[in-house]
Amino acid sequence: MQLTLGPVLFNWSPEFWRDFYFRIADEAPVETVVVGEVVCSKRSPFFLKHLPEVVDRLAAAGKKVLFGSLILVSQPRERRQTVELTEAEGVTVEINDLSCLASLAGRPHAIGPFVNTYNEATAAYFVRGGAERICLPPELSMPSVAAIAAALPDVVVEVFAFGKVPLAISARCYHARVHKLSKDNCRFVCEQDPDGLAVKTLDGADFLSVNGVQILSRACTNLLGSVHDLAGAGVRALRLSPQKCDMVEVARVFRDVLDGCRDAEDGIRALAPLYPDAPFADGFLHAIPGFALAPRLASRASRRAT
Numbered sequence: 001m002q003l004t005l006g007p008v009l010f011n012w013s014p015e016f017w018r019d020f021y022f023r024i025a026d027e028a029p030v031e032t033v034v035v036g037e038v039v040c041s042k043r044s045p046f047f048l049k050h051l052p053e054v055v056d057r058l059a060a061a062g063k064k065v066l067f068g069s070l071i072l073v074s075q076p077r078e079r080r081q082t083v084e085l086t087e088a089e090g091v092t093v094e095i096n097d098l099s100c101l102a103s104l105a106g107r108p109h110a111i112g113p114f115v116n117t118y119n120e121a122t123a124a125y126f127v128r129g130g131a132e133r134i135c136l137p138p139e140l141s142m143p144s145v146a147a148i149a150a151a152l153p154d155v156v157v158e159v160f161a162f163g164k165v166p167l168a169i170s171a172r173c174y175h176a177r178v179h180k181l182s183k184d185n186c187r188f189v190c191e192q193d194p195d196g197l198a199v200k201t202l203d204g205a206d207f208l209s210v211n212g213v214q215i216l217s218r219a220c221t222n223l224l225g226s227v228h229d230l231a232g233a234g235v236r237a238l239r240l241s242p243q244k245c246d247m248v249e250v251a252r253v254f255r256d257v258l259d260g261c262r263d264a265e266d267g268i269r270a271l272a273p274l275y276p277d278a279p280f281a282d283g284f285l286h287a288i289p290g291f292a293l294a295p296r297l298a299s300r301a302s303r304r305a306t
């Protein structure tokens with residue numbers, strides 16, 4: 001099974017962003033890497049100067065590079081940016097908004113997890129248009145994942161396996177609103193929260209994370225305990241979403257479990273100290289509340305804590 005590193009969703013400093021991908025290129029056992037700003041078009045100019053050298057470094061290391069499109073296209077400059085991306089030569093685009101679909105019809109491309117691919121018919125429609133790989137939405141349960149993978153044995157079906165789950169995106173920026181700023185004059189305050197801004201309920205319980213215009217889960221999806229079940233269901237790739245932690249080591253743990261070098265329980269114990277600030281969850285895959293742990297993983301987490 002392949003490993004994919006998804007796009008960085010957060011507003012990291014350009015130099016940190018560049019160095020992160022350099023290390024991924026040199027050290028991470030992943031086959032595919034998605035690059036590009038997909039959340040907020042206002043962030044894009046800060047990374048553009050580093051993008052060519054990042055792509056060259058990844059390609060030189062043998063990684064397949066995909067260029068992610070914006071999740072939400074709502075303004076003229078965003079439409080222009082999308083057109084430029086879809087018309088670029090030698091670029092494989094991962095579609096995150098259906099506004100890209102017509103431009104890429106008949107050309108090889110990928111479908112990202114932000115597109116609502118909820119059943120076999122939808123997935124087959126995208127494949128007829130040229131999609132060679134599809135990352136399924138993270139809220140799908142195992143029966144749905146298995147049905148789609150079985151219907152498309154020649155397509156790389158991918159599952160979101162690690163990271164805070166992207167739940168929603170808006171034309172309004174909550175990060176700016178919290179700081180009493182407008183979206184047009186946000187001062188890029190989202191950079192103050194490189195792993196998302198924690199949101200609590202009125203009772204003070206952890207609830208969600210905010211990333212500019214995007215809402216993420218508070219819990220970190222961790223499907224390490226189900227990777228062999230997913231492989232058996234026909235899933236051919238797992239997506240690791242970058243968090244502010246050692247993603248190279250996260251990828252190594254996943255690779256070790258996939259290759260049989262360590263068991264899932266040992267892998268889960270190894271992941272816990274790498275990203276201690278968010279609880280693990282795998283509820284969506286097991287058709288229980290998304291923030292929850294399936295009983296098997298929950299018992300492992302309990303043993304880990306003791």
